[in-house]
Amino acid sequence: MQDTFIDQASVQAGWTEKLDQLIAHYKSLPGALLPLLHAIQDELSYIPESAYPKIARALSLSVAEVHGVVSFYHHFKTHKPGRHVLQICRAESCQAMGSEGLEAHAKQCLSIDYHQTSQDQAITLEPVYCLGNCALSPAVMMDEEIFGRVSKADLEALIHDAKKAEAQV
Amino acid sequence: MSTIVYIPRDSSALSVGAEKVANAISQEAAKRGIAVTIVRNGSRGLYWLETMVEVSTDKGRVAYGPVKAADVSGLFKADFLNTEAASAKAHRLNLGLTEELAWLKQQQRLTFARVGITDPVSLEDYLAHDGYQGLKNALELSAADIVKTVTDSGLRGRGGAAFPTGIKWNTVLGCAADQKYIVCNADEGDSGTYSDRMIMENDPYVLIEGMTIAGIAVGATQGYIYLRSEYPHALVVLNEAIAKAEQAGYLGDNILGSSYGFNLEVRRAAGAYVCGEETSLLESLEGKRGLVRFKPPLPAIEGLFGKPTVVNNVISLATVPIILHKGAQYYADYGMGRSRGTLPIQLAGNIKQGGLVELAFGITLRELLYDYGGGSASGRPIKAVQVGGPLGAFLPESQFDTPLDYEAFSAIWAVLGHGGIVAFDDTVDMAKMARYAFEFCAIESCGKCTPCRIGSTRGVEVMDKIIAGTDRVKNIKLVRDLSDTMLNGSLCALGGMTPYPVLSAINHFPADFNIKDAAV
Numbered sequence A: 001m002q003d004t005f006i007d008q009a010s011v012q013a014g015w016t017e018k019l020d021q022l023i024a025h026y027k028s029l030p031g032a033l034l035p036l037l038h039a040i041q042d043e044l045s046y047i048p049e050s051a052y053p054k055i056a057r058a059l060s061l062s063v064a065e066v067h068g069v070v071s072f073y074h075h076f077k078t079h080k081p082g083r084h085v086l087q088i089c090r091a092e093s094c095q096a097m098g099s100e101g102l103e104a105h106a107k108q109c110l111s112i113d114y115h116q117t118s119q120d121q122a123i124t125l126e127p128v129y130c131l132g133n134c135a136l137s138p139a140v141m142m143d144e145e146i147f148g149r150v151s152k153a154d155l156e157a158l159i160h161d162a163k164k165a166e167a168q169v
Numbered sequence B: 001m002s003t004i005v006y007i008p009r010d011s012s013a014l015s016v017g018a019e020k021v022a023n024a025i026s027q028e029a030a031k032r033g034i035a036v037t038i039v040r041n042g043s044r045g046l047y048w049l050e051t052m053v054e055v056s057t058d059k060g061r062v063a064y065g066p067v068k069a070a071d072v073s074g075l076f077k078a079d080f081l082n083t084e085a086a087s088a089k090a091h092r093l094n095l096g097l098t099e100e101l102a103w104l105k106q107q108q109r110l111t112f113a114r115v116g117i118t119d120p121v122s123l124e125d126y127l128a129h130d131g132y133q134g135l136k137n138a139l140e141l142s143a144a145d146i147v148k149t150v151t152d153s154g155l156r157g158r159g160g161a162a163f164p165t166g167i168k169w170n171t172v173l174g175c176a177a178d179q180k181y182i183v184c185n186a187d188e189g190d191s192g193t194y195s196d197r198m199i200m201e202n203d204p205y206v207l208i209e210g211m212t213i214a215g216i217a218v219g220a221t222q223g224y225i226y227l228r229s230e231y232p233h234a235l236v237v238l239n240e241a242i243a244k245a246e247q248a249g250y251l252g253d254n255i256l257g258s259s260y261g262f263n264l265e266v267r268r269a270a271g272a273y274v275c276g277e278e279t280s281l282l283e284s285l286e287g288k289r290g291l292v293r294f295k296p297p298l299p300a301i302e303g304l305f306g307k308p309t310v311v312n313n314v315i316s317l318a319t320v321p322i323i324l325h326k327g328a329q330y331y332a333d334y335g336m337g338r339s340r341g342t343l344p345i346q347l348a349g350n351i352k353q354g355g356l357v358e359l360a361f362g363i364t365l366r367e368l369l370y371d372y373g374g375g376s377a378s379g380r381p382i383k384a385v386q387v388g389g390p391l392g393a394f395l396p397e398s399q400f401d402t403p404l405d406y407e408a409f410s411a412i413w414a415v416l417g418h419g420g421i422v423a424f425d426d427t428v429d430m431a432k433m434a435r436y437a438f439e440f441c442a443i444e445s446c447g448k449c450t451p452c453r454i455g456s457t458r459g460v461e462v463m464d465k466i467i468a469g470t471d472r473v474k475n476i477k478l479v480r481d482l483s484d485t486m487l488n489g490s491l492c493a494l495g496g497m498t499p500y501p502v503l504s505a506i507n508h509f510p511a512d513f514n515i516k517d518a519a520v
């Protein structure tokens, strides 16, 4: 499979070598595929399709099998997300504390729906089903930072900070 | 002399600003030239009081909470480190001695004995608080006697299915194989539950010790912790604790100089609820899509990579050390009926005082909701509670006197599950909750069997009609038929138990479906 342009990973200098390193590192682990996919996503924030053939060859799988695994898991992204990922908990405990209002507010503030990225590429919005913060619902997560008892104003401030931080770069 | 101040590193405490509080305290102390030693402990689980800051004194720890970063300079002005000072005693956030807080004092913390007290990653702290006593005893016993101790304790799977842990271990012990595995199910997908997270973030060594004992008991030398990707903090703590345990000889090829070897690795899950189901989990660990396997064969006989495998929940495994330390009878003396020991209960949702309550089985929902929970957070009446996660039934007020006991819950067509209790006030619309139960099942279905894959999507469509008021009576009958098919025809409990929240919502709250009574 040839992936021509739109392969954003090639933008990152040295990616081909990095991918080879990761494959060499994880290849011999029992059940290596998930750890390898995580390592790739940690590096690039998504898993480029152009990496599938190499992964498949190294682990004696077909490209279709790699594709099947990547697409099965909600956590794995096949497209580059925004610079930040905002996850809003939609599960029952957070619903009981008004998460629906937060979801609507986030979508409105960012002018996007779930699984989309704001126009300035700052924030990708994702639903999540429980963050284990249910005693302090409603909860959201910005990248790997978790927030509890989140009000609409808190959410706005979070979004604002994430956008501002980027503007300064 | 430097005063010791405890500030939790638990992720829920962090979610309401514990890091900022810790920074503010260290800065303010430096500014004032006061010597403080900050210890990042676990959370005591009184989450409405987080960030709870504790000051070490010769009488015990004195707590302040909930502390915000903005409160810190005021606390210093009140001389809060000098807990005997009148100004410290009079401070509005002063809670007195932590151990005397009724909410905590009335609990029976066995599995959670150390949580919130110790520095989670300090092996020295763990050892100083009875850590690794269970392993020491286990090393003196035969494999069969370790298994017998666990069986005699009455411990049942805390992941939700409540299967006796000792009997599961015995099956694995009885299998001859060149390789066996211990797999810890740390996928904790249920909404309203966080006890696994608390153990992993706040007392990781107890889980490591429990898994090591399991390995010795059944003859397994490799363990995996399958950790949900939503728990990045737990990942860091577990990896640090595992590295320290290895260095100190508590993991590795010769545990404490014995002939037993046990190695442990954390594997990250990838955000699929169904991968908490044990066979789907094993597929995932093997690097595949998380499709549920047919049982039999049981994982105990053909599990990970086809080898005999113990799959246990975090809490089941973390309870093993105290059973091996204090004895089967000590543990079995707690509880009621066939539910022996204690259950770490998690109060969540619309509740004033949410947090972790570990108690012997037998306490009622009402006591938990009102005596511990303090009623709803909104101050409105509690209309419904969902116990046991998204596959658990909704219970109305009339069932709040049910004792927490696996059999008592089965008797009212409900489940205790992993011990999560989610409260809803009277603004909840139960028809929407029923719709959500189908929606969740549709999102998370692994797709292997039709009743679940198709049924859940159909369920959402029919619920939409009911909510819109279209042919209500006919459509409710359709939901019941659909539920029957899912209950009887699904391969695993995701499809098989989605009817619990759906039908309990209809049966107990018919008014929300605009029908007069549930007989429809």
Ligand SMILES: NC(=O)c1ccc[n+]([C@@H]2O[C@H](COP(=O)([O-])OP(=O)(O)OC[C@H]3O[C@@H](n4cnc5c(N)ncnc54)[C@H](O)[C@@H]3O)[C@@H](O)[C@H]2O)c1
Pocket (backbone or CB within 6 Å): B157, B158, B159, B160, B161, B162, B163, B167, B168, B169, B171, B187, B188, B189, B190, B193, B276, B277, B278, B298, B299, B300, B311, B388, B389, B391, B415, B416, B417, B418, B492, B493
């Ligand atoms: N904790 C969570 O986040 C969560 C999420 C969803 C569901 N659940 C719970 O999961 C439960 C269903 O789980 P399940 O489908 O694994 O239940 P199950 O009844 O099929 O199995 C329970 C456990 O006992 C084992 N077992 C059964 N017979 C055995 C034998 N003879 N020898 C050895 N082992 C044996 C099984 O392998 C399994 O580990 C539900 O009741 C629900 O409460 C928990």
Ligand SMILES: Cc1cc2nc3c(=O)[nH]c(=O)nc-3n(C[C@H](O)[C@H](O)[C@H](O)COP(=O)(O)O)c2cc1C
Pocket (backbone or CB within 6 Å): B156, B157, B158, B159, B160, B161, B162, B163, B165, B185, B186, B187, B188, B189, B190, B273, B274, B275, B276, B277, B278, B279, B311, B312, B313, B314, B316, B317, B492, B493, B494
């Ligand atoms: C859809 C589904 C999701 C599950 N999720 C979990 C989970 O997140 N954690 C867990 O311990 N058990 C979960 N279980 C139960 C496991 O299949 C299994 O019973 C459990 O891990 C066994 O451990 P225990 O005996 O110590 O409870 C789930 C079951 C189903 C059907």
Ligand code: SF4
Pocket (backbone or CB within 6 Å): B274, B292, B444, B445, B446, B447, B448, B449, B450, B452, B453, B490, B491, B492, B493, B494, B495, B496
């Ligand atoms: S019930 Fe649903 S999740 Fe379970 S095996 Fe069938 S399709 Fe998969």
Ligand code: FES
Pocket (backbone or CB within 6 Å): A089, A090, A091, A092, A093, A094, A095, A129, A130, A131, A132, A133, A134, A137, A138, A139, B191, B192, B193
């Ligand atoms: S339900 Fe939202 S954090 Fe658990």
